[in-house]
Amino acid sequence: MAKCPVCGAPLDWRELIEQMLDLEGIEDILKDKDKFLKTLEGFSFKCSKCGEEFYGKYLPRDEAEKVFELINDFKGSIDWESKRVRIRLNQLLALDKMLEEWDKRVKRGL
Numbered sequence: 567m568a569k570c571p572v573c574g575a576p577l578d579w580r581e582l583i584e585q586m587l588d589l590e591g592i593e594d595i596l597k598d599k600d601k602f603l604k605t606l607e608g609f610s611f612k613c614s615k616c617g618e619e620f621y622g623k624y625l626p627r628d629e630a631e632k633v634f635e636l637i638n639d640f641k642g643s644i645d646w647e648s649k650r651v652r653i654r655l656n657q658l659l660a661l662d663k664m665l666e667e668w669d670k671r672v673k674r675g676l
Contacts, residue, residue, distance in 0.1 A: 568629055570613040572620055573616035573618065575615035575616065577625075578614070578655075580655045581614055582611055583644075584650060586606070587646075587651075588649065589605065603630060606625065606630055632659055633655055633659070636655060640653050
């Protein structure tokens, strides 16, 4: 899971995406994977633990791609009025990772 590149604390993807929700045109950005990844890499996030800022280019790209898919798969995942993410992205990422590992083990066992 994503960690702060400054202090090493685990990061909450929901909080990270919520920091981006004030960007102009974010609704369109969240519909285009390439735009989302490019915007994420250049965005300056603030760690909720140490308070230091870091760029999204230091976040795991594979997780960022999954976050994009989750946001788009779950309609209504973002409350645009209050600028809050409604789904628990870290838990869904962990579940996705567990399912991938399970699939690998099942395929090896066949």
